[in-house]
Amino acid sequence: MMKDLIPIDVLLSSFGSIEGGIIILNPEGKVVYLNDWVLDHGVMQTEDYLNKTLDAVFWGSISGQLLESIDNAMNSSLSRILSHKIHKNILPLYRNKEASVRLPLHISTLISPLKDKVGILIRIVDYTSLVKREKQIRVNESLLNIERNYFKKASDLSVSLESFIASLIDDISWNVSSISIKFSFLKEGEGFRYPKDNNSAVLKRCEKLIQHKEFEGDSLVEMVESLGNEYKTNLFLVDFSDRNIKGVAEFAKNSEHILDVSFSKTITKIRDLISSLIEWKMSFKKLSYMASHDELTGLFSRSFLMKKFDGYKREMDVEGLKASGVGLSLFFVDLNKFKEINDQFGHQFGDKVLIKISQRIKSCLSEDDSAFRIGGDEFLVIRKEATPGDYIETLKSKISSPFLCDSDVISISASIGHACYPNDGHNLDELIHLADKEMYSEK
CATH class of the missing domain: 3.30.450.20 (PAS domain)
Structure with a gap:
C-alpha cells in the first residue's frame, strides 16, 4: 500500500x-x-x-x-x-x-x-473564505467611497435632508445587494420612511414608541431590540446628538448564498455610516443656519446682510427690474426706550421681548422679504419695492400692539427710517446710513 x-x-x-x-x-x-x-x-x-x-x-x-x-x-x-x-x-x-x-x-x-x-x-x-473576504473588501471600499461622497454632498444646502437620506440608502443598497434596508427617520415625532412605500409593521411600532416618548435612553434601545426579537428581524435604533431625533434601521438578508458578505459585520458598518452621515448633514445645516441667523431671534444676522443684499441686486439685474423702475426698500427699525425695559426687568426678560418683536416683524414679511437683527434692539427689513407706501405704519402698528410677557403687559414703540436702492444709494453702507439718519430724525 x-x-x-x-x-x-x-x-x-x-x-x-x-x-x-x-x-x-x-x-x-x-x-x-x-x-x-x-x-x-x-x-x-x-x-x-x-x-x-x-x-x-x-x-x-x-x-x-x-x-x-x-x-x-x-x-x-x-x-x-x-x-x-x-x-x-x-x-x-x-x-x-x-x-x-x-x-x-x-x-x-x-x-x-x-x-x-x-x-x-x-x-x-x-476558496469560499477567500472569495468572501475579497467581496467584503470590495463592499468596505464601496462604503468608504459612499462616506467620502456624502460628506461632500452634505454641504449642498439645496438638497433636503429627506432627499439626502433617500439617496444615501439607495446607494448603500445598490452596493450591498445581499442586504436590504428599511429606514425610518423621526425628528421631534415627525418623519419619513425609506423606501417610501415600505409598510414594515415593526418600524411602525417603533415610530409609535418614539412619538409617544414612552421610553428614554437605554430603555428605548432595549425596547427596539426586544421588538426585533419579537418580529425575528434585525432592528437597530440609530441615535443622534439631538435627543429629539431618532432613526430606526431594519436589515434583512436577500439571500443565504455562501459567498455573501458577513451579515453582522456589514450591517454594523452600514448602521454607523447612516448615523454619521445624517449627523453630518444636520450639523452642516445647523452650522450654516448659525452663520446666517441671529441665535436669539431667528432673523437673519448682520453678518449675512451683505450676502443677502448682493443676492437681491443680482436678481434685479437678471430680471431687469432695475431698468423698469422697481427697486429695493430698506427699513431701519429701532425700538424706543428698550433700555428701560432691560433696566427694570433684566436682560432675560428683555430677550423675551426681542423674540416677541421679531415674531411680529416676521408676520409683516411677504415671500420675497427678509428681516435682520443688526444690533441689540435694531432691525432691518428689505423689500422688493421702490416706495415704502403704508409699510412703515404697518410695521409700527404691529410692533407697538401690547402683548403679555411672563405676567407683565408690555407695549413698546419703534422708530423707522427708509432708503431705496438704487435711487438713494448704490451700496449697502450708503443705504443703511441714510435709513439710520432718517430713523434718528424721527426719534
Whole structure:
C-alpha cells in the first residue's frame, strides 16, 4: 500500500502549511489517506475509508471530470486543475454537513500523479473564505467611497435632508445587494420612511414608541431590540446628538448564498455610516443656519446682510427690474426706550421681548422679504419695492400692539427710517446710513 511506499508525514511536509483537503489514492484508485479537513467537510457513508473508491467514500455525486482526470493522471501522468466555478460537483463537500440544507463549498482541486506512478494526489483548496473576504473588501471600499461622497454632498444646502437620506440608502443598497434596508427617520415625532412605500409593521411600532416618548435612553434601545426579537428581524435604533431625533434601521438578508458578505459585520458598518452621515448633514445645516441667523431671534444676522443684499441686486439685474423702475426698500427699525425695559426687568426678560418683536416683524414679511437683527434692539427689513407706501405704519402698528410677557403687559414703540436702492444709494453702507439718519430724525 502507498502508506508503506511514501510516509504521509513526509508527503504532507512537501505541501507546506496549507488550508484544505488532501486525498491520496493508490494506483487502483482506492483511498489510502484523507486528512481531517476532508473528514470535517464530507458527508461520509463510513469512517472506514481505506481501500474504498471515491464513490464509496463520499455520499453524493462526484464530478465525471474528476474521475476522468484521475484516470488521465494514472495512465498518462497528466495533472489537471478543476474549479467549482466550472464543474459544480467536483466533490460533495459542504460548509456544514449537519445542516438540513447543505451549502456546498466552492473548491478547486489539483489532481496530480505521484512520483513513479505510486498513486494519485488530490489536493483541495476551499476558496469560499477567500472569495468572501475579497467581496467584503470590495463592499468596505464601496462604503468608504459612499462616506467620502456624502460628506461632500452634505454641504449642498439645496438638497433636503429627506432627499439626502433617500439617496444615501439607495446607494448603500445598490452596493450591498445581499442586504436590504428599511429606514425610518423621526425628528421631534415627525418623519419619513425609506423606501417610501415600505409598510414594515415593526418600524411602525417603533415610530409609535418614539412619538409617544414612552421610553428614554437605554430603555428605548432595549425596547427596539426586544421588538426585533419579537418580529425575528434585525432592528437597530440609530441615535443622534439631538435627543429629539431618532432613526430606526431594519436589515434583512436577500439571500443565504455562501459567498455573501458577513451579515453582522456589514450591517454594523452600514448602521454607523447612516448615523454619521445624517449627523453630518444636520450639523452642516445647523452650522450654516448659525452663520446666517441671529441665535436669539431667528432673523437673519448682520453678518449675512451683505450676502443677502448682493443676492437681491443680482436678481434685479437678471430680471431687469432695475431698468423698469422697481427697486429695493430698506427699513431701519429701532425700538424706543428698550433700555428701560432691560433696566427694570433684566436682560432675560428683555430677550423675551426681542423674540416677541421679531415674531411680529416676521408676520409683516411677504415671500420675497427678509428681516435682520443688526444690533441689540435694531432691525432691518428689505423689500422688493421702490416706495415704502403704508409699510412703515404697518410695521409700527404691529410692533407697538401690547402683548403679555411672563405676567407683565408690555407695549413698546419703534422708530423707522427708509432708503431705496438704487435711487438713494448704490451700496449697502450708503443705504443703511441714510435709513439710520432718517430713523434718528424721527426719534
